[in-house]
Amino acid sequence: MASGAKNSQAKLTEADVRAIRLLHEHKIYTVAEIMHRWQISKESAYNIIGRRSWKHVK
Numbered sequence: 001m002a003s004g005a006k007n008s009q010a011k012l013t014e015a016d017v018r019a020i021r022l023l024h025e026h027k028i029y030t031v032a033e034i035m036h037r038w039q040i041s042k043e044s045a046y047n048i049i050g051r052r053s054w055k056h057v058k
Contacts, residue, residue, distance in 0.1 A: 012038060017054045024049050 012020075016038060023029040029037065034045045047053040 011040060012048075012054075014054075014057050017048055017057045020045070020048050 020029075020034050020038065024031070024034060031042060031045050031049070034040070034049075035042055038045075040048075044053070
């Protein structure tokens with residue numbers, strides 16, 4: 001199975017994932033704002049931020 005943006009079902013790009021992590025790390029966006037902006041679930045947002053998903057993105 002393809003991972004990340006190569007997966008045909010992916011809603012996000014690697015650039016989106018980097019932005020999400022950076023914006024959250026610098027407390028610019030809350031998880032709720034990330035969920036709204038990128039139309040993702042709370043679980044997906046926390047998995048991206050916690051590097052449980054999109055692990056290959058630095």
